[in-house]
Amino acid sequence: MSLLAQLGVRRGAFRLDVSLEVESGQVVALLGPNGSGKSTALHALAGLVAIDEGTIELDGASVDDPATGAFVPPNERSVSLVFQDYLLFPHLTAIENVAFGLRARGIGARVAREQAESWLEQFGLDDKATCKPRELSGGQAQRVALTRALAPNPRLLLLDEPLASLDAGTRAIVRRDLRRHLDAFEGPAIIVTHDPLDALALATHVVAIDAGRITQAGPIADLTARPRSRYVADLVGLNLLGGVAHGTTITVASGATITTAEPGEGAVFALIHPHAVALHTRPPPEGSPRNQWAGRAAGFDLLGDRVRVRVAGAVPLVAEITAAALTDLGLHDGQEVWTAVKATEIVTYPR
């Protein structure tokens, strides 16, 4: 089973233009900020909205193709979608919810019930079979929704922010279980999330989108090693600067320059880990770091005994220092500071 999709959807001024290729057994995380078009993409795949351009192919057969006019309605697509707030049918019990998709496909009541029972058992929900959704906890409701989606054996499984409505405690447990169930699911699966932790924990591949376009796609490891958008870089906690390289000098948008160890040409990204950024409250004396920029402290994030200082300026950076260093420097918001980075600490790669 496989999914091959080129999604073009127009919604007023918003344009979604995303291509996806998902093989059986792969779990792709659609990662992006709110309003980036993630949910629209899922709805298009499920057939709840028709695409305006492109194609959607499931197992090599077209299910939506505006060019030929082909459109398989959602109830004939065999694509299960788990909504963010689960949307369990409130008037049906857990087992009736799970059996719904089986009954809808014409399976007899008795057989559907037996199958639903065995699904609930697999998910450790057998004692909740006769509960109405309002009697279930958030984690249980999430599992019932996932069971209901898996029971009809879909060709493609879609999960919209599956963990977003859970509290922090339940989240970790449900995330672990979800990983197990996704591993057991044989077809292609897509998870929409804005939480990189979910993406890292659940997915094999990541497609990062922003404003309707893909900023980066590939296996998880590539994403964290070489982020290609500020959004992804922020998510994995790295400084990402786009610029134009000429030899060992990169000129960024503000006109400031960055000196690197490796020479390059053309449009590049410069990646700087926050702990490679040194902070000074006075212009630093001549020293080994090749890069020094003036800026202003623009915010502090406490991470245990470390502090991330956001520095605004021609080269905006996040510097990670110890809490003790922060006290010694006596830093306060808006204070003039200088950042210094060794050329060898800067990783560059083509944009």
Added chain:
Amino acid sequence: MSEVVARTTRRPPLAVVGAATLTVVFFALPLLGLLQRAAWSSLWTDLTTPEALSALRLSLVCSLSATALSVLLGFPLAWTLARIAFPGKALVRALVLVPLVLPPVVGGVALVSAFSPGGAAGRYLFDWFGVQLPSSTTGVIVAETFVALPFFVITVEAALRSMDSRFEDVAATLGAGRWYTFRRVSLPLIVPSVVAGAVLSWARALGEFGATITFAGRIEGTTETLPLAIYRLLDRRPDTAVAMSLALLAISLVVLVALRGRWLERA
């Protein structure tokens, strides 16, 4: 504790409460008058006269048929208005609401113009099927449906629109077609409103007077429902008229009380 509550609670505005009390009295007085006016000793004999029984039977048959018709005709219309976008939808919705604001007697005149054997549509009903709606029990049902239908349509349409339509999306992704989705998901979710809409329609049909007398006339045993009989007998045999009124009041109250806790409050 109670002291704290007493000190923090604002005093109710006396003028408003006074006005509200007056309004309650205004509602209660006519009902009390009806009870006081009733000839309780002859009530049973008044109600079991053949003409009273026939009017009662006719009222129940016609109002229940009109309710059934309202449900049958109203559901597809309510669903269409709630779920399908089409040009002229505002116009159709306005059209559905017309019988709500139209004086019933005008509705009756309109029905005569359309469905009497000489009317625009009635001509064909008569020529092709030999059906003559005025002066027939069917005519009463048509008149009652005309005034009762909007109550069902607007109640059910509102329920369908306020229902989270994503439930229908979920059902579709699980393989359910439109009819299965409606039967297993949408309908169960809006049952309270469906019942409320049906009860409102039925109450309107039961009390229908103006359109019925104008369109179907007043023929004992055929088109004379309870309200028509009450109107006829009020001068000549007021005791019987009051007894019939009490019967209508009792039927309405019984249904209201029976459904109140179960459906109406939820809807």
